[in-house]
Amino acid sequence: MHLIAFNLEFEKSGAGVLLLEKSLKDGYAEGLEVYDMLAPGDPYKLDWCDQSDLVQDWVKPLSLAGHLYARVYLGFLRGRVKSALKAMPQPLRRLMRDGYLRTTSAD
Numbered sequence: 353m354h355l356i357a358f359n360l361e362f363e364k365s366g367a368g369v370l371l372l373e374k375s376l377k378d379g380y381a382e383g384l385e386v387y388d389m390l391a392p393g394d395p396y397k398l399d400w401c402d403q404s405d406l407v408q409d410w411v412k413p414l415s416l417a418g419h420l421y422a423r424v425y426l427g428f429l430r431g432r433v434k435s436a437l438k439a440m441p442q443p444l445r446r447l448m449r450d451g452y453l454r455t456t457s458a459d
Contacts, residue, residue, distance in 0.1 A: 372400065 379387050389397040391407045398404060409426055413419040437445060 376400070 376387060387401075389401060393404055393407075411418070411422045411426060413422045440448075
């Protein structure tokens with residue numbers, strides 16, 4: 353089990369950061385030339401790299417639900433929802449997150 357206790361004072365000592373550092377060091381020791389951080393290109397990943405490549409989502413809908421997902425969510429909503437969430441004030445995002453966590457923890 354991996355528990356996360358987040359405190360900015362110890363941000364660089366978190367389990368995920370230490371695991372990533374170890375993985376990168378092992379890769380360099382093995383002579384690897386490329387380390388794929390996987391999509392999406394989140395800002396924390398860009399802090400660790402010196403090069404990035406654009407990626408494209410590809411989807412092949414096989415049902416009506418798949419077509420709706422591809423056209424409506426991937427093609428229209430996803431980028432707008434992400435932008436809207438990023439533009440929200442931090443207290444509102446925190447309130448939404450806490451409300452979501454309360455509803456999912458009740459299950």
